[in-house]
Amino acid sequence: MTAALGIDRISEARRPGAPGDGMPDSAGKGPGVLKKESPLAGSAGEDRRPCRVRADLVVHELDGEALIYDPLTADTHHLNATACFMFRRLQASDDPAVLAADLAGRYELDGSDARAHVEGFLAELRQAGLIAESPAEWRVP
Amino acid sequence: MNGGTHRRESTLHFQVGVVSTTISSAVRPVLDDYAALYAPFRTPRPAEGGIHVRVERARKGWFHRRRHIVTVNARRQFEPARAAEVVPYLDWAINWEVPRAYPQALHLHAASMSLGGQGLILPALSGSGKSTLASGLLARGWGYLSDEFAIVDTATLAVQPYPRCICIKKPSMPAVEVLGLPVFRRRYYLKGAKGYVGYIRATDVRADAVSSACPVRFIVFPKYVRGAEPALVPVSRAEAALALHEVCFNLLTCPTPALSMLTELVRGAQCYRLIAGDLERTCVLLERLFTCGGCQQSASA
Numbered sequence: 001m002t003a004a005l006g007i008d009r010i011s012e013a014r015r016p017g018a019p020g021d022g023m024p025d026s027a028g029k030g031p032g033v034l035k036k037e038s039p040l041a042g043s044a045g046e047d048r049r050p051c052r053v054r055a056d057l058v059v060h061e062l063d064g065e066a067l068i069y070d071p072l073t074a075d076t077h078h079l080n081a082t083a084c085f086m087f088r089r090l091q092a093s094d095d096p097a098v099l100a101a102d103l104a105g106r107y108e109l110d111g112s113d114a115r116a117h118v119e120g121f122l123a124e125l126r127q128a129g130l131i132a133e134s135p136a137e138w139r140v141p
Numbered sequence: 142m143n144g145g146t147h148r149r150e151s152t153l154h155f156q157v158g159v160v161s162t163t164i165s166s167a168v169r170p171v172l173d174d175y176a177a178l179y180a181p182f183r184t185p186r187p188a189e190g191g192i193h194v195r196v197e198r199a200r201k202g203w204f205h206r207r208r209h210i211v212t213v214n215a216r217r218q219f220e221p222a223r224a225a226e227v228v229p230y231l232d233w234a235i236n237w238e239v240p241r242a243y244p245q246a247l248h249l250h251a252a253s254m255s256l257g258g259q260g261l262i263l264p265a266l267s268g269s270g271k272s273t274l275a276s277g278l279l280a281r282g283w284g285y286l287s288d289e290f291a292i293v294d295t296a297t298l299a300v301q302p303y304p305r306c307i308c309i310k311k312p313s314m315p316a317v318e319v320l321g322l323p324v325f326r327r328r329y330y331l332k333g334a335k336g337y338v339g340y341i342r343a344t345d346v347r348a349d350a351v352s353s354a355c356p357v358r359f360i361v362f363p364k365y366v367r368g369a370e371p372a373l374v375p376v377s378r379a380e381a382a383l384a385l386h387e388v389c390f391n392l393l394t395c396p397t398p399a400l401s402m403l404t405e406l407v408r409g410a411q412c413y414r415l416i417a418g419d420l421e422r423t424c425v426l427l428e429r430l431f432t433c434g435g436c437q438q439s440a441s442a
Binding site: 058060062063065066067069076078079080 | 377378379380382383386400401404407408
């Protein structure tokens with residue numbers, strides 16, 4: 001089975017200096033922006049659970065995008081450039097706030113937008129079963 | 142001796158590109174038809190590790206019409222009932238076995254062609270127009286590798302020839318006949334849900350039509366849209382690798398190395414989606430893609 005994660009819809013065009021760079025409009029519905037609303041974004045209920053991508057995933061990078069093979073389910077996922085950037089950051093850090101700050105820095109987003117994107121991304125990774133929730137799962141088996 | 146017939150079984154050997162087959166049958170019309178269809182690929186001796194297909198005629202029972210049994214490497218594969226179905230099912234049975242018989246290669250459901258020593262693979266599911274497009278390109282002088290398989294060598298990543306006869310569905314036949322391509326014996330066969338099909342032998346079009354192995358330079362995912370203006374839309378290499386993953390026949394037998402190989406394959410190629418319309422205009426578009434190195438995106442440009 002193959003799948004493109006929903007994060008795919010975040011457009012690399014939002015990166016400053018990228019062709020067709022278009023920052024999100026005030027409603028957060030700019031071209032290619034993930035439209036999923038996150039009730040946790042920027043709120044007191046923000047999800048700060050530590051999390052990291054599973055260490056056993058096989059990741060192939062291609063021109064800044066990535067293919068991820070999950071040996072447990074035999075599923076393959078496609079990440080576009082933005083999602084790939086976040087995925088790489090998530091391999092290094094278990095703090096969603098750090099990830100949101102990195103994303104905000106790279107794409108010149110405001111804090112709440114960046115947090116919303118990170119929440120949406122993490123939710124999709126969790127749904128796809130690619131997140132290891134506990135430090136014990138971070139190690140390569 | 143086989144069920145229901147007392148004729149002696151004959152055995153013929155073929156080397157179709159990298160695929161070796163041995164066909165045994167006492168059903169003479171089937172064997173003769175297949176031998177004629179694949180005459181350019183007959184060999185005197187079997188190759189080691191090839192695919193062995195046996196066609197037998199099953200005994201007619203009280204409740205069953207007389208049918209044929211197609212067995213591949215000792216596994217019963219198909220039981221076509223009508224005589225017109227046997228050759229297509231025999232051909233189909235071989236296709237089923239190719240990825241199993243040659244596990245050292247990557248097998249993609251794709252037509253594969255070449256121009257100037259550069260390979261084009263056209264990966265798509267059935268009904269997307271792969272064979273029609275391969276016929277059109279063949280008529281324009283392209284080298285033929287296969288209409289159904291891209292067999293990619295794992296060591297060199299070159300696409301290998303498997304120049305089986307091109308299977309054209311009856312509705313596509315007028316488009317192919319306009320190009321002057323000869324249909325084998327001008328006869329139609331029955332192939333399951335595909336209905337009536339005819340065959341085109343690449344060597345009937347040109348003696349040197351079969352291409353040798355070559356590197357894959359373009360990966361184009363075709364989709365026939367009736368009446369559409371032919372157009373090429375670039376896709377990222379990661380998207381292309383994901384799409385190739387969906388048409389890979391032997392991914393499950395070796396998923397991790399196969400995915401690495403798909404990644405390497407797309408790294409050396411340019412990748413597009415193709416909206417295929419009128420056959421000639423679509424072929425012209427692909428030719429321009431090759432000659433200008435990947436800048437052409439619509440037939441009218």
